[in-house]
Amino acid sequence: MKRQDLYFAIVMLAIFLPFFLSADLYDWYKTFNAEHAMIMAFLKFGILATLGEMLGCRISTGNYTTPNFGVVPRMVVWGILGVAIAMAMMVFKSGIPAFITAMGGGELVAQFYMEGITFGKFVVALAISVMMNTFFAPVFMTFHKITDTHIAECGGKLKALFTPIPMRRLITTLNWDRQWSFIFKKTIPLFWYPAHTITFMLPGEYQVLFAALLGVALGVILAIGARKK
Numbered sequence: 001m002k003r004q005d006l007y008f009a010i011v012m013l014a015i016f017l018p019f020f021l022s023a024d025l026y027d028w029y030k031t032f033n034a035e036h037a038m039i040m041a042f043l044k045f046g047i048l049a050t051l052g053e054m055l056g057c058r059i060s061t062g063n064y065t066t067p068n069f070g071v072v073p074r075m076v077v078w079g080i081l082g083v084a085i086a087m088a089m090m091v092f093k094s095g096i097p098a099f100i101t102a103m104g105g106g107e108l109v110a111q112f113y114m115e116g117i118t119f120g121k122f123v124v125a126l127a128i129s130v131m132m133n134t135f136f137a138p139v140f141m142t143f144h145k146i147t148d149t150h151i152a153e154c155g156g157k158l159k160a161l162f163t164p165i166p167m168r169r170l171i172t173t174l175n176w177d178r179q180w181s182f183i184f185k186k187t188i189p190l191f192w193y194p195a196h197t198i199t200f201m202l203p204g205e206y207q208v209l210f211a212a213l214l215g216v217a218l219g220v221i222l223a224i225g226a227r228k229k
Contacts, residue, residue: 045082049215070156092132129196
């Protein structure tokens, strides 16, 4: 283990360990999370998803960052995207059960809102996951790729947050073959469908946190995919 790996492990422990050691801190987190859900979504994704990308960078390049990586700009962008993800989760978690009820699946929806794991909860959670990742995820992932490219072109500096994104040029030069064959065709059905099914089966206060943790896993998956290519 290199020194940078030790530092990374210490950072991860510093983020999570206090919540296991202090019941008061954990209670504060739950209260603040309930009262300020969007602020917490910004912080969770800004920190955890960026750490996931740093871990992916470590796997693919041997270092946690590169000269054009841009830790701070990525954290800000991930925070904004995290708010969008939290909003999408709220919309689909409310809309899909309403649709299933309208289609005669009221009993399944009733089970979805019960405590514990039930067949109805699994079916509704799977439906929410499939619909959200089919219609929301491709747009989200494409925009995320564009922002990553923009940050790299700005040298990873803070000016990336204030410089207009050349959308037309970036979207036309995007590697659509990889975007379709790996990002859309493989990660969505093989990773995001089952991962977010689990997410929507969790208690509400843990869902956004778990979704942010999935960003860490995705950083590793994307790095492995890049190495294979």
